[in-house]
Amino acid sequence: MCLPKRNRHESGKTMLDTKKIRKDFKILNRKIWAGKTLVYFDNAATTQKPQVVIDSLVNYYENYNANIHRGVHKLAEEATEAYEKVREKVRDFVGATKNDEVIFTRNTTESINLLAYSLGESLEEGDEVLISEMEHHSNIIPWYLLRDRKKITVKFIPITKNYELDYSALEKLINKKTKIISITHKSNVLGTVNDIKRIAQIAKNNGSILIIDAAQSVPHMKVDFQDLGCDFLVFSSHKMCGPTGVGVLVGKKELLEKMPPFLGGGEMIRKVTFEGFTPNDVPWKFEAGTPNIADVIAFGTAIDYIESLGIENIYKYECGLTEYCLSKLKQFDFLKIYNSSGTGIVTFSNPLVHPHDIATIVDQYGVAIRAGHHCAQPLMKRLNVSATARASFYFYNTKEEIDLFIEALKKAFDYFKVGACKKLNPVGG
């Protein structure tokens, strides 16, 4: 099952052999409409899965499906070993030190809820949590819930006009009451990559706990938990070629050990009596009930797959695609583009044609993009728009696909008679 760690796709000058890679993803050949092959540019929402990941799921259910950590039979032993092996893979992939610093959840959202609940238990009335204006709802709502439960305050670090985090504002906002800073590594709308090391230093000097939402970074760039210097790192399997239903929480062991459990039930206990219970050790203390065994195992296969390509190669390749897309979008000088750097996400809007209409029209050409608020309504408010359109790339996308996207966009702007596109005949079909 394991692929060699060496870059099997490396060939000559091109870092990634996309032609070869694309053969691993059957869905990329799907005809969305007659003659229109899928161009999948919604990778920030979820990525497609290579065949090895799908096979891994099938292999588990066909050959060694069993509950883990309790059976003494052969199947249970194999399933437990495969499941726990993925913990090691995740540890190595994101540079954690110990296996028990890796906890499996359902998704990034659940990881943050776990932290807000469990860390939140030690917060007191008047304490503060700092988040930023570019957060996904998953890194806002858990803190609002905690605010309402514990009478704490949630404050937002603003963004600059260049769509970057305002670090000087952060230094002004932080104070002795700031117990937790929870911030995105990479914005799912702006593509901005925040300087976590810098934030970690500020947090450390202040004695604040630092949580990093790495859902958009871990799949696309080298992320090293120890090097970043944060206390917790959270991300999802499904945004990096793995199945849905698996999230990760990486945390410093000494903090995890002090934290109270989040969910209660089987697996998370050591002993239960008529009077009470003793919680299990980390990481199992935070993994109540039968976990998502099959999907965790297939997530391990996804990590192998990504490592076989090389995360640095993926990063460079996607930067190239993003720059190419941004250069092509320049011809539409009436578009407002919300990205300051090229990291796989391109977000734009225009007051004359709504993002929904753009998305519907490009869909006619097989191009899947996202339109809406991208689960970041406060950010939309800050950008002074109700919605934007977003194209987001992964390593299997190509410049040829971007060309098709640009052609489809032209049709959309023609249809709504926007800007420089003078053609008045709508393109019906």
Place this chain on the structure above:
Amino acid sequence: MDKSIPKLDELYKEIILDHYRHPHGRVPLEKVDYHAEGMNPLCGDEVKLGLQLKDGKIEKVHIEGHGCSISVASGSMLAQILKGKDIQNAKQISQALKDMMHDKVNGAKDDIGDLEALEGVKRFPVRIKCALLPWTTFEEAIIGHDHIEIS
């Protein structure tokens, strides 16, 4: 199931684009008898609706908000068509539109005027909510709910 590509012209009829570019009902009212705000939390589309009644009939309609061409056009048609109607009749029109979207037979179809142009939206199921948002907001205003979310 029909797998042929739905034609954009069925969705974006010229009459819809006209309403989108020059929407009716944008003048704020000095007083409102019924009011509601509607929102589609999935896409962020927002509608604010106000109605002024005289002698049991809708005399003035105010509608504004952010939205795609379909939701704006549908709201503009609402402002145009509901003027002069009594509440009962207005509700029937709203029902007729919903029935059309969900392929139900409705006797009142003849009365819906420009709204018939929205029939093409049926071929684009994810956009049906866009077309219905102003109408759902209208119905909620009549019931007396100030804020609604459709999902």
